[in-house]
Amino acid sequence: MKKIVIAGRNDAGKSTILGEVYKGLKNKGYQPMAVGSGAQDEKPYLHKGIDVNYLHIAVPEPGWDVVEDIERVIRDTLNKLEEKNKLIKNARRALEDLNKVRSVLELGSLSQRDIPGAADRPNVFLVEAVGINDGYKSEESRKLADILLTVIPAHIKGEILMESKNILLDEADIIVVTKIDEAPRDVTSTTVKLLKRIYPYKPIIPVVATQGVHMELVTDEILKLMVDPLILLDKAEQQQDINKKH
Template sequence: MKKIVIAGRNDSGKSTILGELYKGLKAKDIQPLAIGSGVQDEKPYLLKGIDATYLTIAIPAPGEDVVGDIERVTKNAVNQIKERNSLIQHARKALDELNKVRSVLDLGALSQKDIPREAALPDIALIEAVGINDGYKSTATRKLADILVTVVPAGIKNEIIMETGSILLDEADIIVVTKIDETPRDVVTTTLKLLKRIYSHKPIIPVVATQGVHMDLVLDELLKRFIDPLLLLDLQEKEEVNEA
């Protein structure tokens, strides 16, 4: 399963970005598994519209490897979905057998509507890298990510952007600039110009994540990087049918 890691400072709005990407991918018929990491609970993610079935939190014990723990909880979450689906299948079969008996006894059939549907297995993992980062210098986060989305608040100090060894900026696949609505325009302009000058080859996308503004551009960049071209064409055809 490919891993999209959303990394950056703890005040940059990563969880909001994760929630918006989750909803955007779902709308494209792609089922993400959302993974938070660090000392936090599930509530903030649930409030962002993430289905509890596809949400898990990695909270490693002191001294343990956070990245390794994320790998572990990812596997556990997928296994739990598989086990749940297996139970649902067994429940349906058991009810079918019971209804055969009830039919012979003229008792009428029991409905299966109360048995939940099986859950689709996740296609990708969306990971918020909390508790991994040392500013923008975490090599562990880069190693974890198949696609690295680095989040930068618009009001960040220029010295931090220009600091050497900022792996999460230097090796980001996509740079997302947040809080542009909360930051003076001249500061936003300066931040964007500096990022574009240093990282001219990377997509740098300013967003207002809380309102979903420009998040479609971030989603498009993700789709370019991990979706098979034929599947992407299929998604485009579905959208055209829906719009017709």
């Protein structure tokens, strides 16, 4: 089961991106589970349209590593979901048996409408990496992610992008540049151009997440990587060949 980690600075709009990706994958037939990390509540996620039944916050216990805690939350979530579905199935079966008896006694049947339907098992996890980042240098996010989506605010300083050991950029599978309303268009363009020079083989997508602009492109790139995780490796090798020729 794929874990898509959405990482980056806290002012980059990660929870908005997560909400849009959740909706995008849901529309493509997936059932995502959203996992927030760090000391926060569920409200920001619920405002993004995420089903409360598929939303969990991983708050690390004393002495727990945050990444390990997220892994634990994912395991616990799947176990609880299976247990709940089993109880629902047993309750429906018990009610059917009871109704057979009531039918013989001419007491009429009891409705199953109060018994909820079984929940779909999530097939992809969306994790907002809050509290496990050190700027863009977090190794934990990369270790956790099957697909690493790094979010960058359009107004970020170029010097930050050019720093060494920016693991969240160097090892990102997808880079999303979020345009905040007050950021001029030329600022966004400059940031995107700089990133494309540094990472010519990576998908770099400028979005206005609060309006859903270009978010379908982000979802499409995620789906490509879910099908073929070697796409980026192939592109990197092609770029190396081009660089050698020049």
